[in-house]
Amino acid sequence: MAGRGKPIVEKGRTVSRIESLQKRVRELKGELSVTIVAHYYQKDEVFEVADITGDSLELAKRAKESGSDWILFCGVGFMGQSVKILAPEKRVAMPKIACCAMARMIDSSYFDQSVQYMVDHGIPKEDILPITYINSGAEVKAKVGEMGGTVCTSSSAVKIIEKALESGKKILFVPDKCLGQNVARMMGLRSCVIGEGECDPREADIVCYNGFCSVHQLFELKDIEFFRRRYPGIKIAVHPECKPEVCEAADFVGSTSQIINYVRSLDPEEKVAVGTEYNLVHRLREKNTYVLSSTKPECPTMNETRLEDLVETLEAIRDGRPLNEILVDEETVKWARVALERMFEYIGQ
Numbered sequence: 506m507a508g509r510g511k512p513i514v515e516k517g518r519t520v521s522r523i524e525s526l527q528k529r530v531r532e533l534k535g536e537l538s539v540t541i542v543a544h545y546y547q548k549d550e551v552f553e554v555a556d557i558t559g560d561s562l563e564l565a566k567r568a569k570e571s572g573s574d575w576i577l578f579c580g581v582g583f584m585g586q587s588v589k590i591l592a593p594e595k596r597v598a599m600p601k602i603a604c605c606a607m608a609r610m611i612d613s614s615y616f617d618q619s620v621q622y623m624v625d626h627g628i629p630k631e632d633i634l635p636i637t638y639i640n641s642g643a644e645v646k647a648k649v650g651e652m653g654g655t656v657c658t659s660s661s662a663v664k665i666i667e668k669a670l671e672s673g674k675k676i677l678f679v680p681d682k683c684l685g686q687n688v689a690r691m692m693g694l695r696s697c698v699i700g701e702g703e704c705d706p707r708e709a710d711i712v713c714y715n716g717f718c719s720v721h722q723l724f725e726l727k728d729i730e731f732f733r734r735r736y737p738g739i740k741i742a743v744h745p746e747c748k749p750e751v752c753e754a755a756d757f758v759g760s761t762s763q764i765i766n767y768v769r770s771l772d773p774e775e776k777v778a779v780g781t782e783y784n785l786v787h788r789l790r791e792k793n794t795y796v797l798s799s800t801k802p803e804c805p806t807m808n809e810t811r812l813e814d815l816v817e818t819l820e821a822i823r824d825g826r827p828l829n830e831i832l833v834d835e836e837t838v839k840w841a842r843v844a845l846e847r848m849f850e851y852i853g854q
């Protein structure tokens with residue numbers, strides 16, 4: 506059993522049911538012009554049938570470039586939506602339209618209130634440059650694009666903030682306060698969080714919105730201390746959605762793909778405890794790998810997608826009655842696309 510202090514071993518699975526559903530998915534995919542895309546946090550059985558896997562940045566880039574008519578996106582809502590915004594000519598469906606809880610912590614009116622907070626504290630609107638984490642809805646991305654701002658992902662955040670600073674404007678970072686604070690610390694910048702203590706935008710380089718990921722909040726400094734006491738020399742790798750004190754104490758901080766590459770670069774005998782979603786950690790490597798929490802860090806919405814949903818969605822496409830198709834109105838696409846394309850331009854991709 507995977508967990509605190511115990512190495513990860515194979516999960517028990519009902520192999521026959523899984524294999525027959527996977528076979529059905531592959532058969533249906535063979536009949537259709539469909540690319541199946543899956544984030545690392547998906548269940549193993551879903552992850553195994555994907556054509557494209559990766560972190561949020563890689564998935565957005567590779568899905569928009571794929572040659573097929575349909576993208577079947579196994580992930581959370583903002584991910585499928587981002588592909589539709591970047592490639593409106595493609596048809597995008599999600600076997601489950603599951604929502605990222607952090608993305609739901611902000612909408613366009615809360616975004617406007619955050620801009621107003623900065624204006625009320627002496628920063629004129631034209632001096633504010635908003636950056637939204639890709640974990641946000643299309644309307645928020647559109648607001649950001651219209652104000653001259655950019656989207657970032659966990660792997661591109663440092664480069665995007667570096668580029669944003671060239672404008673000389675004050676950065677408003679939404680919705681993840683942890684990513685905003687962690688990037689600020691790594692870059693030697695000052696940050697504050699609206700609604701937490703005295704947040705004076707004039708005294709900060711990055712003003713963060715007060716959103717967070719409840720899954721990554723589970724990892725605590727005491728978990729790092731526990732593992733270091735129990736296994737001296739163990740490496741600690743965490744996602745930048747973790748709390749600032751956790752990221753500061755870790756040996757490595759990176760996106761899901763970056764964590765995978767880091768762990769693969771270690772000697773197989775070297776122990777590592779990882780602070781991110783359970784499914785990714787579970788399939789990382791055979792031994793010497795631990796989940797950095799005594800509580801199972803499972804993202805509930807990422808885990809909603811089942812093979813049965815894929816079969817149902819593929820059958821619906823085949824029968825010309827698509828299910829869960831992602832649609833975004835033209836005006837929102839226009840500005841959200843500007844914000845997303847700016848990210849690719851700023852990171853040179």
Ligand code: 13P
Nearest residue numbers: 560561562658659760761
């Ligand atoms: P990545 O971009 O690192 O894959 O992160 C996505 C996410 O939702 C992490 O919780």
Ligand code: SF4
Nearest residue numbers: 605606607718720804
């Ligand atoms: Fe959203 Fe957190 Fe789940 Fe990532 S792990 S999809 S940020 S709720």
